[in-house]
Amino acid sequence: MEFLKAPIVILSLTICCVTSAPIKGGYWPSWAQDSFPPSNINTTLFTHVYYAFLSPNPNTFQFDNIEATTASALNSFTTTLHRKNPNIKALFSIGGGSFGTDVFSNMASSAGSRASFIRSTIQVARKYGFDGADLDWEYPQTQTDMDNLGLLLGEWRVAVNQEAKSTGKPRLLLSAATNYMPEITFDEVCDYPVASINSNLDWINAMCYDYYGPWTPDATGPPAALYDPSGDGLSTSDGLQSWISAGIQRQKLVMGLPLYGWTWKLADPSVHGIGAPALGIGPGNDGSLLYSEVQQFNAQNNAKVVYDTSTVSYYSYAGTSWIGYDDVNSIQKKVQYARSLNIGGYFFWTVVGDQGWKISRLASQTWT
Template sequence: WFSIVRMKLLTAIVLLATTLTLSESVMVCYYGSWAVYRNGKGKFDVEDIDPFLCTHIVFGFAGLGSDNKVRVLDPYNELCENYGKCAYDRFTALKKQNPNLVTTLAVGGWNEGSASYSKMAADPAARATFADSVLEMLNAHDFDGLDFDWEYPTQRGGNPEDKVNFVILMSELKKALHGDGKILTAAVSAGKATIDAAYDVPGFADTVDYIHVMAYDLHGAWDKYTHHHTILYQYPEDEGDNIYLNVDYAIQYWLSMGAPAHKLVLGTATYGRCWRLDDTSDTGMYAPASSPGSPGPYTYSPGFLGYNEICEHDLTSPWTIVNEPVMNEPYIYDLSFGNTWCSYDSPDSIITKALYAKDNGLAGMMVWSIETDDFLAECHSRPSILIRNMHEAFSGESLTTLPPPITTTRDPLDPTDPPTTVTFPTASPGEHCAYPGNNPDPYDCSFFYQCVYDGTGYIEYIVYCSEGALFNPITFICDYDYAVCALGDEYCPANCPL
């Protein structure tokens, strides 16, 4: 009897502690781990994360294996085994600098697609296997919780039953994670059509601690006209389904469908969506633009520029900046940069979004992603100006600026241990692995080779990109197919032109 009472008391204490933590305003920052492979000043590793900038940081991404277990997508970077770089452990070790920091692991993402998650969610045994593997992974690397990023139930190869099965899966994950003192969050769509098809909002909302509304990518080069991808309010010329594609509509719709305000986190972007103007005399909203804008020097993805790329470009080739009175956010263009036109959030417009979230009683703000902000303060007096501004505006508190990080690649060993130098073999003719990590196929970009060095040679895995995506041989990740094909015909002859 005493043991039962003691267990209930401990459970109550854990739940109380969780409630107290969740009642505070949150600043959720996603970390795209592939930024470690970027060039020059765009390279961003775990040690570049300011552990006091955000309240929650999310490591993106892990995936789902064919065995229904969590799958590590880049073992060389993320694990310590086989001479790996231990990114998971280094990431959660940021809590040593800030004990209040919450570190979680995101599973899913756009590149993962939907079909495998749909199949897993429909099978009770597969769901149990997945939940067990989640707990095992989180505990092995000291993560504080899971961020589930299924994009999206019922969509992209999913099934109509996903809407019900998603709630069942999330309920089981909640039971498993909360029972172990961990949190459960989810990243969700801001589009009305997807919300209607994918989510039983009241049932789903009951399963999670926070709902990260991805209120960005509302427009992009997949449209053949310019528009703002994070626009706060409806643009006067919007009609048809475009009247739903704005931040305000998305948040109010989630609220009207039964999502509690205290669980909603407004997602924003530290990047722009860009187009190549068809007519240089037409540079406004809804201008014809049939192809993606020029790529940046770090992300190298046509149609996409990190805020760091946008602001650094302005230092040498100034953008024409347009602030329409009917819009909160600016847009820019530079006819000398391949007629590129971009929509993005500025340090000022991001404050307005944070105040909007605060006025609507939301839990806080979220950003994708920490590594495309001006983290080196190349353009502003303070690093990570977008995240810093939105965090301070929502919380009402000033953040301390930390000194530049000490550069290091890993510290898995005791400091007294001598360093170990590992020389990786060059691939022999006919082999596909030239280095650890993701390697491109020279002809077909619908898949890539994931290469793990085991001390004597490479273990090779073939990984397919999801529908609508191709492997970008420059950035080493799956990207939108139109963006990869825009790099040039020499990269993916089997897939481009589309």
């Protein structure tokens, strides 16, 4: 997960037994420290908030490179959230989309390097007051990577259990952000270690977004559609159902929701539906706009807003600019859909994208 392409494999250090209460998560990007400090977060709307991101030393696989300013930000994050809401869980997310895969692949490839990483994550969590850790490995590239991820999760669970027993402290939470489906294809098709996930993680954060974006520049598309009428499997329903079919425990499956949109430049302003020919990215930061920025764009440009019932997604257009995103109806229907599946909850990437907490509040009220 990163701005705005996330999210991300995510490991959160959490209690092993997930309760029936839904997870209402949100990622807070550390680069928003000045514009949107943790004190701005409405902690009544979330059960878990993730600090994004911390990265291990690529050589030692430990967090031995935390600078003073980062250390201060970590302390501020946990202290602020726990003061505002003592019941909220604060986790730190490790890696992120821009961190890449090589360091994680190397770390997970041997017992010694896995142990160094695990030991350091526990030390960071305790030192800075976190309730858990979240692994954002984007993405394991081979089945060997996936198998090593399974080993890592098992050893991590043993370590956090032992640490809690020896110290008498609450057990740290463990979660992982994953692909929206339990399999992913690079040079080969590889499958997430579902059995290890069930045994060792408290939940996974399935990144149910980024189905279309700047990497599909020739035509517009719904970035986070609930349904895919084309049958290509690029949808949240396809992703969640495939995880369930793969055998994941439903309460350990958490659905990702985007608080941003992707933009395109239309080839012909008169052709503006989903799948319209495009000439690359449109307005925004590398073709992305926060949800709040989408609302501003629509108002300032008198954009035409369309709710597409077949995909359960929104798009808007003005001139040659086209934006795909989620809004009130699509978010509510997604949360209702996830609840009907009896899965573990939902999370947002990222909390800074909302407009007056409109979407976050709606989601929280929909799943009470």
